[in-house]
Amino acid sequence: MVESCDSDLAQRIASGDRRALAQAITLVESSRSDHRATALSLLEQLTSVRREALRIGLSGAPGVGKSTFIEAFGSMLIEAGLRVAVLAVDPSSSRSGGSILGDKTRMEQLSRNPNAFIRPSPSQTRLGGVARRTHEAAVLCEAAGFDAVLIETVGVGQSETLVAEMSDLFVLLIAPGGGDELQGIKRGIMEIADIILVNKADGNLKSAAVRTCADYAQALRLLRPRQQDPEGFPKAMAVSALNEEGLKEAWSEISALDGWRRRYGFRHRRRADQARKWFENEIHRGLVEQVTADRTVRNSMAELGALVAEGKLFPANAAAKLLRQISARLAQ
Amino acid sequence: MVESCDSDLAQRIASGDRRALAQAITLVESSRSDHRATALSLLEQLTSVRREALRIGLSGAPGVGKSTFIEAFGSMLIEAGLRVAVLAVDPSSSRSGGSILGDKTRMEQLSRNPNAFIRPSPSQTRLGGVARRTHEAAVLCEAAGFDAVLIETVGVGQSETLVAEMSDLFVLLIAPGGGDELQGIKRGIMEIADIILVNKADGNLKSAAVRTCADYAQALRLLRPRQQDPEGFPKAMAVSALNEEGLKEAWSEISALDGWRRRYGFRHRRRADQARKWFENEIHRGLVEQVTADRTVRNSMAELGALVAEGKLFPANAAAKLLRQISARLAQ
Numbered sequence: 001m002v003e004s005c006d007s008d009l010a011q012r013i014a015s016g017d018r019r020a021l022a023q024a025i026t027l028v029e030s031s032r033s034d035h036r037a038t039a040l041s042l043l044e045q046l047t048s049v050r051r052e053a054l055r056i057g058l059s060g061a062p063g064v065g066k067s068t069f070i071e072a073f074g075s076m077l078i079e080a081g082l083r084v085a086v087l088a089v090d091p092s093s094s095r096s097g098g099s100i101l102g103d104k105t106r107m108e109q110l111s112r113n114p115n116a117f118i119r120p121s122p123s124q125t126r127l128g129g130v131a132r133r134t135h136e137a138a139v140l141c142e143a144a145g146f147d148a149v150l151i152e153t154v155g156v157g158q159s160e161t162l163v164a165e166m167s168d169l170f171v172l173l174i175a176p177g178g179g180d181e182l183q184g185i186k187r188g189i190m191e192i193a194d195i196i197l198v199n200k201a202d203g204n205l206k207s208a209a210v211r212t213c214a215d216y217a218q219a220l221r222l223l224r225p226r227q228q229d230p231e232g233f234p235k236a237m238a239v240s241a242l243n244e245e246g247l248k249e250a251w252s253e254i255s256a257l258d259g260w261r262r263r264y265g266f267r268h269r270r271r272a273d274q275a276r277k278w279f280e281n282e283i284h285r286g287l288v289e290q291v292t293a294d295r296t297v298r299n300s301m302a303e304l305g306a307l308v309a310e311g312k313l314f315p316a317n318a319a320a321k322l323l324r325q326i327s328a329r330l331a332q
Numbered sequence: 333m334v335e336s337c338d339s340d341l342a343q344r345i346a347s348g349d350r351r352a353l354a355q356a357i358t359l360v361e362s363s364r365s366d367h368r369a370t371a372l373s374l375l376e377q378l379t380s381v382r383r384e385a386l387r388i389g390l391s392g393a394p395g396v397g398k399s400t401f402i403e404a405f406g407s408m409l410i411e412a413g414l415r416v417a418v419l420a421v422d423p424s425s426s427r428s429g430g431s432i433l434g435d436k437t438r439m440e441q442l443s444r445n446p447n448a449f450i451r452p453s454p455s456q457t458r459l460g461g462v463a464r465r466t467h468e469a470a471v472l473c474e475a476a477g478f479d480a481v482l483i484e485t486v487g488v489g490q491s492e493t494l495v496a497e498m499s500d501l502f503v504l505l506i507a508p509g510g511g512d513e514l515q516g517i518k519r520g521i522m523e524i525a526d527i528i529l530v531n532k533a534d535g536n537l538k539s540a541a542v543r544t545c546a547d548y549a550q551a552l553r554l555l556r557p558r559q560q561d562p563e564g565f566p567k568a569m570a571v572s573a574l575n576e577e578g579l580k581e582a583w584s585e586i587s588a589l590d591g592w593r594r595r596y597g598f599r600h601r602r603r604a605d606q607a608r609k610w611f612e613n614e615i616h617r618g619l620v621e622q623v624t625a626d627r628t629v630r631n632s633m634a635e636l637g638a639l640v641a642e643g644k645l646f647p648a649n650a651a652a653k654l655l656r657q658i659s660a661r662l663a664q
Contacts, residue, residue, distance in 0.1 A: 043646045050643070061393075091490055127490050139646070158423055158459050158490035272641035279640045282651030283633070284620045290655060291619055301615070308611045309604035311382070314375045314471070319614030323622060 010045040013144050016083075018117060021144045028136040029122040043136065046143040053085070053142045054258055057167030058152045059160045059189075064175045065199045067106040069241035070150060074107070076247050077148055078115045085141040085149045086110070089134050090121035091159035117146065128281070131162040135278060138166055160189060165274055168267055169194040169257060171250075174216070176200055176208035190219065194234050194257060197250055201238035213238040228266040233257055291326060300325055342377040345476050348415075350449060353476045360468040361454045375468065378475040385417070385474045386590055389499030390484045391492045391521075396507045397531045399438040401573035402482060406439070408579050409480055410447045417473035417481045418442070421466050422453035423491035449473065460613070463494040467610060470498055492521060497606055500599050501526040501589060503582075506548070508532055508540035522551065526566050526589060529582055533570035545570040560598040565589055623658060632657055 012020035028039045060066045074084045086107070110116045122133040134151060141149050151167055153159040164170045172193035190196075196216050201209035216236035226233075235253060239246030261267045292298055304318040313321075344352035360371045392398045406416045418439070442448045454465040466483060473481050483499055485491040496502045504525035522528075528548050533541035548568035558565075567585060571578030593599045624630055636650040645653075 040646075040649055040652055044649045047644070047646050047649075136648070271643070275640045275643065275647050276637050278647035279637055279650050282648050283654055284616070286651055286655040287619050287623055287658070288616045290659060305608050305611055308607045311603070311607065312379070314372075314379050315607050315610035316468070316614050317372055317376045317379075318611050319618055320372055322615055323618040326619070327622060 007045060010042055010143075013042075013046065013140060014049050016145045018144075021117065021140055022119075024140050025119055025137045028140065029124075029133045039136070043139065046139070049143045051142050051145060053138075053146050053149045054169075054254075055138055055142075055149045055151060055167045056254065057160075057163040057170040058150055058173065059154065059163060059170070060173030060199075061175075062154060064173050065241050066152060066154070066173055069173055069197070069199055069239075070152060071107040071110050072241045072244050073247050073250070074110045074116055074150065075113065076244070077251065078110075078113055080251075082147040083115045083117075083145060084110075085117040085119070085138075085144075085146040087119050087134050087137050087141070087149060087151045088121040089127075089130055089151065089153040089159050089163050090123075091127055091130075091154060117141065117144075127159060127162065131159075131166070132278075132281070134163075135166040160192065164192045165277060168261070168270065169254065171254070172196045173199055174212070176205045176212045190234075194229070195250065195253060196220070196234065196236040197246075198236065198238045199241055201246065202240035202243045206240075209238045209240075228261055228264075228270070230257065230260040294329070296329065297322075297326055339377060342374055342475075345374075345378065345472060346381050348477045350476075353449065353472055354451075356472050357451055357469045360472065361465045371468070375471065378472070381475045383474050383477060385470075385478050385481045386501075386586075387470055387474075387481045387483060387499045388586065389492075389495040389502040390482055390505065391486065391495060391502070392505030392531075393507075394486060396505045397573050398484060398486070398505055401505055401529070401531055401571075402484060403439040403442050404573045404576050405579050405582070406442045406448055406482065407445070408576070409583065410442075410445055412583075414479040415447045415449075415477060416442075417449040417451070417470075417476075417478040419451050419466050419469050419473070419481060419483045420453040421459075421462055421483065421485045421491050421495050422455075423459055423462075423486065449476075449478065459491060459494065463491075463498070464610075464613070466495075467498040492524065496524045497609060500593070500602065501586065503586070504528045505531055506544070508537045508544045522566075526561070527582065527585060528552070528566065528568040529578075530568065530570045531573055533578065534572035534575045538572075541570045541572075560593060560596075560602070562589065562592040626661070628661065629654075629658055 009020055009024060013024055024039075024042060027035050027042065030036065030039070058066070058070070060069075070086055074086060077084050107118060111118045119137060122130055122137075124130045124133065138149050138151060151163050153163045160170075170192050172189060172195070174196060176198055196213075198209045198213040198216065201213075213236050220234050220236060237246060237250055237253065239250055241247070258267065261270075292301070300322055304313065304322055307313040308315050308318045341352055341356060345356055356371075356374060359367050359374065362368065362371070390398070390402070392401075402418055406418060409416050439450060443450045451469060454462055454469075456462045456465065470481050470483060483495050485495045492502075502524050504521060504527070506528060508530055528545075530541045530545040530548065533545075545568050552566050552568060569578060569582055569585065571582055573579070590599065593602075624633070632654055636645065636654055639645040640647050640650045
């Protein structure tokens with residue numbers, strides 16, 4: 001599964017070899033420490049490639065037509081001459097073992113296209129772990145020369161924030177609906193969205209989609225203007241993924257926004273902020289691994305953990321005791 | 333705001349003083365280190381109280397009628413002679429500063445009842461921080477003698493898992509809808525739900541609610557049986573919070589499930605597992621605080637952080653370098 005010679009793997013990725021890319025993603029998803037070391041060395045070598053794709057975060061609740069949209073939108077980008085990678089962050093994978101994009105038949109046409117690369121959500125026990133691997137997979141896709149990386153996720157909450165933290169811009173896909181639903185969308189999600197696409201603007205739902213789009217446009221005007229955006233953003237548009245309508249217009253707005261941000265340095269600044277945050281996360285994870293490698297610490301932890309489980313110590317108090325012990329050991 | 337004499341505060345909480353409870357929750361929500369020390373001491377004193385409420389996790393997407401349900405269900409429990417606390421975990425509070433339960437008028441009747449205690453979601457920058465504070469608030473409500481603690485959250489994803497991790501059982505509230513929506517509910521959420529309540533079984537939607545309920549009952553039968561559940565659980569039921577119909581039946585099923593689990597030790601075991609997990613989380617947080625208190629480490633971190641931000645080092649590689657430096661310092 002994994003190449004022993006990672007400089008060869010790095011070269012194959014940089015030359016756009018899809019099999020090498022798939023292998024490298026398997027490597028970054030692995031929890032084996034030898035795989036991790038190889039993955040780190042690979043990422044280090046690829047730092048010098050310095051290719052950037054446009055990373056588009058994409059989210060929508062179940063039922064809004066996300067797969068149909070990605071299939072149609074991705075195919076359109078490929079027809080326009082781009083190479084497109086699709087990655088996923090599945091907030092439920094900690095329990096179900098990963099369902100987003102688990103089935104490639106969800107995007108049959110796109111998955112068969114030689115200029116597309118589709119990768120399901122990694123399965124990990126923690127959403128943070130899923131996001132970390134997906135972030136590294138996005139970096140690998142960039143090094144392999146993809147022009148656009150779509151990173152999709154489902155629903156409300158933390159997974160959208162995590163995807164926004166690895167994307168250059170964020171697209172929220174919604175379904176046509178009444179005013180109630182507009183209220184239902186949390187303000188926080190509106191605040192991270194750069195473009196809201198009201199899908200299903202076709203058939204019976206067309207007029208509802210146009211109304212919903214106007215409602216969102218109204219709501220977006222109530223948000224305070226953002227320094228990193230040109231006039232008119234964030235923006236709401238109606239599209240039909242089914243009839244492939246409005247997709248070119250959506251891409252044109254996405255390109256306009258990204259072009260503006262690159263020109264004024266906002267894309268670079270956003271990536272720099274994101275990189276710092278990933279760096280901090282990695283440090284935190286590593287520290288825990290390092291300290292719990294000590295056997296005395298592990299034993300204390302087990303004893304205190306037993307008292308906590310019996311309800312004789314409150315978790316935060318037990319943790320405070322253990323931390324004092326660790327300090328004392330380090331001070332020796 | 334905060335009492336200096338925390339043993340007095342502990343006594344007042346244990347005697348059911350609502351003002352003392354509110355003060356104590358403000359204390360656990362505070363990020364000031366002196367407040368934190370007082371909070372830890374308070375939690376330690378209250379460990380000996382050993383009162384247990386039934387902690388009910390409750391989740392539902394925007395628009396399913398969560399507030400109406402909590403208002404009606406909570407009032408019914410109070411009429412039955414119970415004291416009810418309502419807490420919230422808001423997955424969006426990292427951006428919007430907390431919206432769930434921010435407005436007590438959402439549950440006007442309940443908030444005026446002397447046997448109810450309603451507390452909005454704490455506002456913190458991280459969902460993990462929100463959950464940690466809410467968990468401690470639930471412990472304080474138990475010590476204050478509340479019989480039921482409802483912990484609500486919104487939507488799909490990580491916040492539901494976090495709420496499940498501090499609850500004895502988990503109720504999922506959904507709206508009537510077609511088969512599409514059934515598919516849309518992620519398997520993972522179904523797997524943590526003990527009781528699914530299809531709300532709005534009234535007026536025009538009554539027959540749709542009954543159908544949806546049957547669909548979910550069917551879907552639940554496809555899940556593998558769980559050792560900690562008696563025959564017939566997890567279970568789907570139709571209710572109308574608006575007309576206060578089906579609420580007594582829902583409570584009777586919740587009580588039956590909890591009674592069974594207590595009898596066979598599953599509630600105790602679940603709490604023990606949860607306590608261990610909170611303990612581990614606290615250790616992880618504390619470790620990071622401890623190591624980054626060292627100035628040399630902080631300086632290295634700033635230098636590497638700058639290289640990461642410029643794209644000259646990949647975040648995971650920079651973190652690995654810093655961790656090697658920390659090891660070396662500790663080995664001195």
